[in-house]
Amino acid sequence: MNISKRASNIKVSPVRKLIPYQEEAIKRGKKVYHLNIGQPDLPTPPEFTEFIVNSGEKTLSYAHSKGNLGLRLAMSKFYKENFDLDFNEEEILITAGGSEALLFVLTTIFDVDDEILLSEPYYANYNSFFEMLQIKVNAFSAKSEDGFHLPPKEEIIAKITPKTKAILLTHPGNPTGTVYTEEELKIIGDIAKEYNLYVISDEVYRLLSYDNKIATSMGSFPEYRENTIIIESISKTYSACGARIGAIVSKNKEFISQVYKLCQARLSVSTLDMIGAEGLYNTLKKDYFDGNRAIYEKRRDVIYEGLLKIDGVKVTKPEGAFYVMVTLPVDDSEKFAIWMLEYFDYEGETVMLTPAQGFYKTPDAGKQQVRISYCIEEEKIRKSLKILEEGLKKYNSK
Structure with a gap:
C-alpha cells in the first residue's frame, strides 16, 4: 500500500533524530544529560x-x-x-x-x-x-x-x-x-x-x-x-x-x-x-515570572561562561529563551553528537546534543554547530560541560 508524498517528504525532527542512540546508550548503562530539548524542568504550578x-x-x-x-x-x-x-x-x-x-x-x-x-x-x-x-x-x-x-x-x-x-x-x-x-x-x-x-x-x-x-x-x-x-x-x-x-x-x-x-x-x-x-x-503574577527568569538567567550565565573556557568552542551570549548556538571544533556536529552517545562516556556519563544543520535552509550551513538547551539544573550543566570538554578532546585525538 502507498504512503503519500506529503508524509514521505517530511523529515525527522533534528531535535528528536538522535533518540534511538540515546535509548541505546541508556540500555548500556550510561547516564545521559539532555541538552537537546527545550523541556522546562521547573515544576508546573499547582x-x-x-x-x-x-x-x-x-x-x-x-x-x-x-x-x-x-x-x-x-x-x-x-x-x-x-x-x-x-x-x-x-x-x-x-x-x-x-x-x-x-x-x-x-x-x-x-x-x-x-x-x-x-x-x-x-x-x-x-x-x-x-x-x-x-x-x-x-x-x-x-x-x-x-x-x-x-x-x-x-x-x-x-x-x-x-x-x-x-x-x-x-x-x-x-x-x-x-x-x-x-x-x-x-x-x-x-x-x-x-x-x-x-x-x-x-x-x-x-x-x-x-x-x-x-x-x-x-x-x-x-x-x-x-x-x-x-x-x-x-x-x-x-x-x-x-x-x-x-x-x-x-x-x-x-x-x-x-x-x-x-x-x-x-x-x-x-x-x-x-x-x-x-x-x-x-x-x-509578576513574581512568578521574575522568579523563573532569574533561574534561567543564572543557568544561561553558567553555560555561557563554561563554554567560553573550552578550547576551540565559539559561542554568542544568548539574550532570551533557554537555548544557545555553539560552534564546536569538529568536522561534523551530527557525527560528533552520535559518537558522544555511542562511543563516549566520562565516568559513565555522556550528553545529548542537537546538531544544528536542521536549523538552516542553506545547504551545509551549521555543520559545526549544535543547539544546547539549558533546561537542567546548574550542577547538571557543570557536569555536562565537563563531559563535553573531555569528549571533544578524545574525538579530536582519534
Whole structure:
C-alpha cells in the first residue's frame, strides 16, 4: 500500500533524530544529560491541577471551538496587565499548543508553492509544516558574530518574491536566544506593510529575556495591527508543555474569521487543559515570572561562561529563551553528537546534543554547530560541560 508524498517528504525532527542512540546508550548503562530539548524542568504550578479539580465538571463535553470564554478573557487580561497589549476575547483563538496554532495560521495564509520568509537559523520543526503544506522557504542569514540579529533591511527585501506571503519571526529566538530590538521589529513591520505581507510572530518565549532586555511583542505597534499574527503557548511560560494549550492572537478580523473555520473543523481543544490554563493566567503574577527568569538567567550565565573556557568552542551570549548556538571544533556536529552517545562516556556519563544543520535552509550551513538547551539544573550543566570538554578532546585525538 502507498504512503503519500506529503508524509514521505517530511523529515525527522533534528531535535528528536538522535533518540534511538540515546535509548541505546541508556540500555548500556550510561547516564545521559539532555541538552537537546527545550523541556522546562521547573515544576508546573499547582494552580493548573487545582483549577481542574475544583472545576466541578461532571461531563467532559465539547468546548467552544474558539476556546473557553473564561480562558480567552483571562488571556486578554494577562496581555493588558503584563504587556499593555489590547486584545479582546474575540481576537484570541485557543489551539492545541503553539504547534497547532502555527499549522492553522499557515494553512489559512498559504497556497501550494507560496513562499515564507524567515531568518536562519530557525526552529527546525517549522519545516515539517512547510513540507506538509508545500510552502517554499526563503531564508535570509543571521550571523553568530552579530548575535543572530537581523541583517540590513535590503538583505531581507532581496529575498521577497511575488509568491511571498508572510515573514515568520521567533522572538525571543529558538535556537539562537536572540531578543530583537524595537528598531528591528519596526523594520520587519515596515517591510510587511510595504509588500502587503503578514508577520507571524512566534512569541512563546516572550517572558524569558535577560540582562534587563525586554522582548517587545510585535503586537505593540498599532501601525502593523492588520499584518500581525501572534503565536502563543503556555508550554514555556508556565512549564506546561504537556498541557498543549496555545493560541492565535490577531486584530485582523478577516484572518481570524477564516482560521476559525479550522478550529471548528477539529471541534475543540481539551476542556480540562483549558480549565487548568485559565487558572494559571488568572492567578500567577509578576513574581512568578521574575522568579523563573532569574533561574534561567543564572543557568544561561553558567553555560555561557563554561563554554567560553573550552578550547576551540565559539559561542554568542544568548539574550532570551533557554537555548544557545555553539560552534564546536569538529568536522561534523551530527557525527560528533552520535559518537558522544555511542562511543563516549566520562565516568559513565555522556550528553545529548542537537546538531544544528536542521536549523538552516542553506545547504551545509551549521555543520559545526549544535543547539544546547539549558533546561537542567546548574550542577547538571557543570557536569555536562565537563563531559563535553573531555569528549571533544578524545574525538579530536582519534
